[in-house]
Amino acid sequence: MNQTKAPRAVEGIEVPEPGDWQLDPVHTSLTFTARQLIVTKVQGKFSGVSGAIHISENPAESSVEVEIDPASLETGSKRRDAHLRSPAYFGVERYPEITFRSTKIEGGSPAHFLVRGDLTVHGVTRPVTLDAEYHGPASDPPGGRRASFSATTEVNRQDFGITWNAALEGGGVVVGNKIRLEIDVEAIKQP
Numbered sequence: 001m002n003q004t005k006a007p008r009a010v011e012g013i014e015v016p017e018p019g020d021w022q023l024d025p026v027h028t029s030l031t032f033t034a035r036q037l038i039v040t041k042v043q044g045k046f047s048g049v050s051g052a053i054h055i056s057e058n059p060a061e062s063s064v065e066v067e068i069d070p071a072s073l074e075t076g077s078k079r080r081d082a083h084l085r086s087p088a089y090f091g092v093e094r095y096p097e098i099t100f101r102s103t104k105i106e107g108g109s110p111a112h113f114l115v116r117g118d119l120t121v122h123g124v125t126r127p128v129t130l131d132a133e134y135h136g137p138a139s140d141p142p143g144g145r146r147a148s149f150s151a152t153t154e155v156n157r158q159d160f161g162i163t164w165n166a167a168l169e170g171g172g173v174v175v176g177n178k179i180r181l182e183i184d185v186e187a188i189k190q191p
Contacts, residue, residue: 013109016189020054021052021055021188025050030046031182033179034157034176044073044076048069048071049183050067053147064100064117068097068098068099070096071090090162091122097120099118100119100120111133112132116128116129123161126155126159133151134147134148135148147186148184150184154180155179156177156179
């Protein structure tokens, strides 16, 4: 039988109990959006996402580590997916992992905070800031504890050495440089 501690609150918001929380890959999603041909947006997702969150007694001392399999990307077009996996973009054979490791948690509220960290893509590491939200705790049917988070950020793909593009006849390029990332996480408290 699982024993759970009484909920703790910071500024009236129930926060997850301290300890290690594993990302539930079935209930975690990482999506990306990029401009294509200047006027449209292409959306995709990575289905191979894993990682852990360590919640400290002081939430600001918590940490996050996430691993992403770039070969798991899907955009709805097999041809485009193959191109994105190729050396022109992610080069998944040479760079089989994307990682994020937090360096600092900041913010005045446990419901909305910033997660600063290092994102490594295509063998290049750059600092990024995730605009994060905590959505609350839940108990699952076997009596385990779960917590829900979401975060967004925007990165410039060229900062990570992903520079392929082609010019359009009327001006502009095929793919925009700004990429919006959105992550929704369900984490499971570990014993």
